[in-house]
Amino acid sequence: MPTAPHPQNTDELYRALQENDRRPYGRTRTVTAEELVDAAERFDEPVPLIHALLELQEAYTYGSEPRKSPVVFARLLTLFDERPDVFDERLRHMLFWRFKWVANALRALPEVPLTSLRQWLTEMRDRYEKAGLGLQPYYGQAYQLAAHTGEDTTLAYELWAARSRTRLSDCEACEICERALHHLAAGDDERALHAWAPVLNGTESCQEEPARSVSYALLPLLRTGHADRARELHLAGYRACRRNPSMAGEVGRHLEFCALTGNEARGLELLAENRSLFDEVDSPLALLDLLTGVEVLLRRIEHLGHGDLPAAGFAGRTWTVSDLCAEVRGRADDLAARFDARNGTTAHTDRRRTRLDRVPLLDALELTLRTRGLDDVAPAAAPVTPPAATSAAAPAADAAAAPETLPELILRARALDAQGHPDAQACWSRLRTLAGARDYVHPDDPAVGPLVRLRADLLADEAGRTGDEEYAAAAALHEEAAGLYEDAGEPGDAAVARACALLAGAGTDAEGTEDPEVKAAGLTAAHQAMVRLHEETPGLAPYQEARLLRVRATALGLRLQTSGSEEHVAPALAEVDRLLAFATRHDITGQISGALLLRASTHAVSGDLPAALTEVDALLDRLKAQGPAWHLPRTLGLRGRLRLGLRDAGAAYTDLTEGLRLAADLPADAVDTVRLHGDLAEACMRLGRPDEALRHLTRSAELELRRGNRTDAFCAYSSAAQLSLDLGRVEDCIALLDSLLAEPDVTAGELDDRLVAQLRLTRARALHAGEDLKAATAEFVALAAESAGWDDDPGSHAMIAGETAVLLGESGDFGRAREAADQALAAHARSPRYEQLSNCLRELARLRSQQQGPDGLPDALVFLADAGKVADEARAAGFEARGRSLDTALAYEYGRVNAYAGAYEDSLAALERAIALLGEPGPEEDHAGEWAECVRLAAAVEGIYLERPAPALARLDAAVSRLAALGHTEEAEPLTALVAKLRDEA
Structure with missing residues (x-):
């Protein structure tokens, strides 16, 4: 199927060639270029055909198809020999420039004999001499062949590097890279990096640079102690080469860099992102470079004991790290051997061995804001289903593996659980594994009770560990546990489980409504049912009764938090006092501190922060003197939040930091470290420490991911991405978002589409900030098209369409910019975005006038007239802009636009109006x-x-x-x- 309509004349052909030139390199561009050559041949005119062939050769060269590039060039050379008169100076220059492309292509093909490579260089030299051209480019190619084969490199380098550059020499950036690589091959990292400096600092660049140089410079930078610079260049350099078939070798070196800096998990992520390169790269030399980098990564992961991890590899099957490593090794060894056989040396095998034998240069270098290890990418273990309730009378055969007997383990788990001790979770986890085994036999011990009771314990523990928003799941688990407790003859535990089910059920009933009164009514009903349950359950043990009172107090505390009603304060405090009195009477230490914490929280929710702080101070004194120590992190977290509320960020930071430190000594999930990190991020921002805030945000997000709270995690990461962009850490922002957007549930469309759109929007803004206008515009255009269907949120579409219009204007595409601006105006009519839309329209006017001068003034004034209407609407609606008024901004823009267009009297009048409006x-x-x-x-x-x-x-x-x-x-x-x-x- 053709990718574009066939041009009917040469004008259409040239337009099609220009349009194709804007496409990224790849199959679409290449196939279109092939079709355009076919079309050009029908016109029977040499010049259009020459242009079409040049475009096709470029598509083959940068689409990593070296076998086809020389064939196209041969046609061009024949045309030149037959009709040299039709080649103007520009076409002639392009023809002689591309002798080097053919030399590069032939080197990349091991089936091309070495004699043919040398013959081509001789042809290049003869052609250059006949045309009166300098020979420095020829000697450059001769040196590259010597470096490729590993023979006579010193002499070849001197013959090239000592010559003066000509118009046909490779660009400065490319030649700098070749010189640096020569020093690198000689083992001189410092000299190589010194040579690379103009490219790495952005002074010299071209289509392939600095991405190519960056990939080679990463390891020398590490070896010379410049890890931070290597990290910075990795982020920017990788983005410039990812998924690009013509830069497959560069991708391989970034994978190697990950493997040698303790970033194996990121390496797997990047490998998955570039999986298509396995099939798209048709250059054997580039493929060898890529596969060697892949093997370095996979060998490292195998060495770390993770060979069974899934890995993205060649299409057609699924791969583990070990399987793919073996496949890659075989293919790369074969390619290296073919090149060495062609060249008559062992250079490629030796270079491969050198790369494969490298040891990590750093144990851990934090490459991105999303720090992950191999354990984070390992597939989750399948859940163990508890066995059906059966009776048995012998001790478990597996019990000997435990540090104590099975009855002791069960009894210890229950005792710890009664105290609320965090170590109970590890015991329940161990018991869940033992009870889930096929050969599990429950102990026949009256102190332990029947299997059905253990199953109830495990369900209650599982219910207590469900996510904060998983109300229905928690309620069902608690209810099932209650039934099993009753079957086991444990009415007290059944009552506690049922009370917990009532609390979770109130959350389930409130889902789908934002009405506080409805939610509060549900909690009131749940509390009343708890009270009845408490009164109707005789023979409660003190720890069970304290738990019931704790759940009752929690229900009323949540009701107060939901309603914010002053009438709910006293009942909540009374219920807490009831719990405190009972726990004190029975000396239940954990429940005493829990009650005091609830009382402080109740004061905080009611708005009395000083009273809450006084309560927390007293509680901390008690905890330090009497314990339990595991309540300290949570209490310090509450005091930190209270101090944030009282605008004492320094003291809050101290409390929250100490809370995190103490939490590190407790079992995982014993403390809500996610919240501690989130609160610390806020404290850091208030203290003017945004980089530290960013670390806490990303840490909280990753912890949410580990808990399975993906929406919360992505929200936290979205905030982190925006903060990194605000800090000017553009590449960090893009790398973080690229990682998130590649997550399976995102690519499968399972995550909330608006949250994903927000991530993409931030990424598009970061691309714009990073001056990647082409990629930013493409993303904005796609987002504008998608958001046009957001009937429930036209304001967001107005914002996105407006930003899209500006980017299109920056690209000079004012036709599409006008269309996007009209979409923004239509959406704005439904949901006003006065300031954002005014900014967009004024910027479009400035761009039009600045780029087109007097010719662009009429259309620029139309944009300003639209901005004037928006300002009128804002004034009528009583809207006040956050910065200068819309009228003042508009007057100033009239001044600039008219100045760009040469309408100086109008410009001066507008500026004087702006001055008057400002005052x-x-x-x-x-x-x-x-x-x-x-x-x-x-x-x-x-x-x-x-x-x-x-x-x-x-x-x-x-x-x-x-x-x-x-x-x-x-x-x-x-x-x-x-x-x-x-x-x-x-």
């Missing part, structure tokens, strides 16, 4: 800088373009005096500089 600044006002900029631009238009320096200088002198008198010396500096310029020119 002169005062000592405390924050618009001094904006006012000064309006004055500066007005004076520049008046004094320079309208050639009226006297009034311009008067305007400037008055403004400088005004700003100086107010102490705004920094804002006055640009005005002072313009004064000097105008007086010098006078």
Whole structure:
């Protein structure tokens, strides 16, 4: 099937070639280029055919199809020999430039004999000499062949590097890379990095650079102690080469870098992202480079004992790390052997062995904001289903593996659970494994009780560990546990389980409603049922009764939190006091501190933060003196939140940090460390420590993932991505979002589509901030198309369509920009976004006028007229912008737009209106800088373009005096500089 309509004339052909040139390299671009060559041949004109063949050769070269590139070039060379007159200077230059492309392609094919490679270089030399061209490019190719074979490299390097560059020499960036690689091969890391400096710092670049140089420089940077620089370049460099068939070798070196820095999990992630390269790369040399990097990664993972992990490999089957490693090793060994046989050396086998024998350079280098280990990517173990309730009378055969007998383990688990001790969870986990075994035999011990009781214990533990939002699951598990407790003759435990089911059930009933009254009513009903259950259950043990009272108090505390009603404060405190009195009377330490914590929380929810802080201070004193110690982290967390509420971020930071430190000594999940990290992030932001806040945000997100709370985790990661973007850590932001968007449930469409859209939106903004306009625009266009269907949220569509319009304007595509702006205006009519849309329209006007001058002014004024209507609507609605008023911003933009278009009188009038709307600044006002900029631009238009320096200088002198008198010396500096310029020119 053709990818595009066949051009009917040469004008259409040239337009199609231009359109294809904007496509990324790959099969679509290549197939289209092939079709355009077919179309060009029908016109029987040499020049269009030459252009089409040049486009096709470029598609083959950068689409990693080296076998086809020389064939196309042969046709071009024949055309040149037959009709040299039709090759203008530009076409002639391109033809001779691409001799080097063919040399590169032939080197990449082991089936091409070495004699043929040398013959081609001779052909290149003869052609260059005949055309009167300098031979430095020829010697460059001769050196690259020597480096490829590993023979005579020193002489070949000197013959090339000592010659002066010509117009046909490789670009500065590419030649820098070749020189650096020569030093690297000689073992001189420092000299290589010194040579690379202009490329790595961005001074020199081209289509393949700096991505190519970065991939080679990563390990030398590590070896010379520049780990942070290596991390920074890895993020930017990898993004420039991922999924790109012509840069498969670069991808392989990034995988190797991951393997040698303790980032094996990221390596697997990147391998999966580039899985298509296994089938798309048709260059044997590039494939060898890729496969060697893949093998370095897989061998490292095998060495760490994770050979059974799934890995993304060749299409057609599923792979484990070990299976794929064996397959890659065989293919790469074969390729290296074929190159060495062709070249008559052992260079490629030796280089492969050198890479494979490298040991890790660092134990751990944090490459991304999402730090993960191999255990995090391991598939989750299948849940163990408890056996059906059966009786048995012999001790378990597996009990000997435990540190105590099975009856002792069961009794210890129950005793710890009665105390609320966090070590109970490990005991229940061990028992769950033992009871799930096929040969499990329950002990015949009256102290232990029947199997049905153990099954009830395990269900109750599982219910207590369900996620905060999994109300229905928790309620069902508690209810099932209650039934089993009754079967086991344990009415007290049954009552506790049923009370917990009532509490979870209230949450289930409230799902799907945002009405606080409905939620509060459900909790009231649940509490009443708990009270009846308590009264109707005789013979409760003290720890069971305390638990019932605790659940009752929790229900009323949640009711207060839901309703915020003052009338619910006293009942909640009374229920807490009832629990406290009972626990104190029976000396149940854990429940005493639990009651005190509930009382502090109740004061906090009611808005009395000082009282809550007083309660928590007293509780902490008690915990330090009497315990239980495992309540300290949670209590410190509450005090930290209270101090945040009281605007004491420093003290909050101290409490939360100490809470995290103590939590590290307790079993996992004994403390809500997710919340501690989240609160610490807030404290860090208030203290002006955004980088530390970012670490806590990402840590909380990863902990949520480990708990299975994926929506909460992605929300936290979304906040982290936005913060990293705000901090200017663009590559960190993009790498984090790329990782998240590659998650299986995201690609399968299982995660909330609006949350995914938010992640993509942040990524698009980061791409824009990173000056990848093409990728940013593509993502914005896709998001704008998707959000057009958000009938429930037209405001978000207005925002996205507006940003899309601006990016299209930056690309010069004002036709599509106008369409996107119209979509934004239509959505804005349904859900106003005054400031955002005004900003978008004004920016489009500026771009149109700036790029097209007087020709773009009419359309620019249309954009400003639309912005004027938005400002009118905002004024009528009583909307106040966060910064300058929309009217002031609009007047200033009229000034700029008219200035760009050469309409200087209109520009000056608009700027004077903006100055008037702003009003002169005062000592405390924050618009001094904006006012000064309006004055500066007005004076520049008046004094320079309208050639009226006297009034311009008067305007400037008055403004400088005004700003100086107010102490705004920094804002006055640009005005002072313009004064000097105008007086010098006078």
